[in-house]
Amino acid sequence: MSISASTLVVTAKTRLAEGLVELRLRHPGGERLPDWTPGAHIDLVLGEGAVRQYSLCGSPRDTDEYSVAVRREADGRGGSAYVHDSLQVGDTVGFGGPRNNFALVPSPRYAFIAGGIGITPILPMIRQAEELGLDWRMLYLGRSREGAGYLDELVEYGDRVAAHFSAEAGRVDLPGWIGGFDADVKLYACGPAELLTAVEQIGAEWRPGWMRIERFVAEIAPSARSTPFEVELARSNRVVVVDPGTSITAAVRDAGGSILTSCATGLCGTCETAVIAGTPDHRDSILDEAERRDGRCLMPCVSRSLSDRLVLDL
């Protein structure tokens, strides 16, 4: 149960385009994976504990497999190089989430702008819009056709998708494309920072909430630990050691304590516990970015510790 909540095994690794691979991930025991919605991402803990976020780009109807696509970043921090060069089918990776800061909200019409690897959160969105029979358009931007993933699928949507490669066609007319939509349209954009800044400037007059943007933030994510940590139960004055592969709830239970949980997968929030000291390693689907940084509570059914000791209000 405890391992199940925080580990995935790589079941396939496929080259999609130049410098782009897709990973398929499953639970090591074949169990059902936590539900997600289009726009969601997961954390993967790679190699020596590097934590990276990847948008889920498969189908939310798939109960036991996640798909993510990873572009090799020449000037990256090593996560993408690890995935491209070292990660093998059969390898195990830690994971957290899924979480969604980029949820697809209801609308009669959508416009999507995907720049490069920004296609990944957009893919499940266009499939959902298509499933619901809604009106949508997409602008897919990239440097070159050779480096663009998922073109085969996108071609099937015909003229709903406009693909624009700067190596072939130069600069795209972003204001022209965005200016063509009426007030009912909700616009989603994901891609490089300069693209998103341009989109925001053009959409400055849009109704708040009608234009939604996801930035791939290169935040300095602390490394996840692969060693045991201690949990101090402040109210009962006890210390419990949590080994890798064991959840805080399981460790507390094994030590004769109890934390009320319900879903046990970081979704429902029943086990939320106040953090008195220490730095949590959040793996839940509930807390938003500010709440995670804040670090004043955690979901012990899946979350862990970055510091040697966590002091919890238990």
Added chain:
Amino acid sequence: MSISSSLAVPVQAPHNWEDPFGDEILADPLPFQERLRETGAVVHLAEYDVYGMGRYEEVRRALLDWQSFPSSAGVGLANFRTEKPWRPPSLLLEADPPLHNAPRSVLTKLLGPRAIRHLQEEWAVKASSLVDELLSRGDEFDAAKDLAHAFPLRVFPDQIGLGEEGREHLLTYGDHAFNAFGPANSRVQKGNETIAGDSAWVAEQCRRENLSADGFGAGIWAASDRGDITADQAPLIVRSLLTAGVDTTMHAIAAVLSLLAVNPAQWARLRSDPTLARVAFDEAIRLESPVQTFFRTADADVLVADTVIPEGSKILMFLGAANRDPRRWENPNAFDLSRDPSGHVGFGMGVHQCVGQHVARLEAVTLLDVLIRRIRAIEPAGEPTRHLNNTLRAWESLPVRVTLD
């Protein structure tokens, strides 16, 4: 998707001819639930030509598996694919992903632990004044009517932002809505006599202008301003709070009070460790399961424990039976605060798990906290009586006698 435990050839489900919605079983469901569990993992309920599941593992898995067992065909006996719903379907309870996602996400945030924590202080004051009023009248009272039913009505409608007028409609509307998940028996027919007026009142309260500016209702309308949901969806999502947030919590609080009244050692234990209030409440939800049953519909032929459930079949999930399944729970019928009730399915499980569970827990814990400070012992003071509902397990009356500190 199948959830088969082996590669054996699919078998037909064994039959049961009892009426799970009849007075006899509703009044005392435990013997029937045991027969159901022991008959098979999946049982054909011949009276209604539907299937039933009463074992923990299969119920839990089916609740998680919205792909195989969708809710959009209705979570009552009626199949919305072939029958007209009695009201516009719920955007939460009677919807599946992807349409379910946005309404659910709005309520998850609005009703989450961090969003509601600040209410505890105000609710504690209201709980204290209710308990003061009650105890000033003597040492005997009706723990169902005077306490379990009264307290949620003092806090929840205010928190939604409802006006004072007409709140009695909440009870008749909620009772009917939960009856209407069952067959059109005498309970539903009785509710049909007043439901038009109840429904009209409820619909009126869901409008933005009839809700206070700072409650849950206003929070739902604010989400439509942000574009998180559409303006058409907002009133129906408010309606979900009115339907699902009142009766359920009343009956859950009655459940924990009834169990504490007949288990004096557990009352003493709770008094000595008030942090056990959450465990006490969830243990009561497990044992009494205020929402006893919900239907799902098979999206295709689905294999469950070697039994094939044909496409389009209705399947009744017996949450109460699963929560007493001896395969999962040691000494399942005991109310025991040393037990870890984590994982019970009384709030459901998966994408449809009760989105108001944190509100319910906060109401219950707040009230219990006041009670254990004032009351040394609580015991039955007469025969309790059940209120029968096709879906809910409820108390009509729960006479108790208390000894104060």
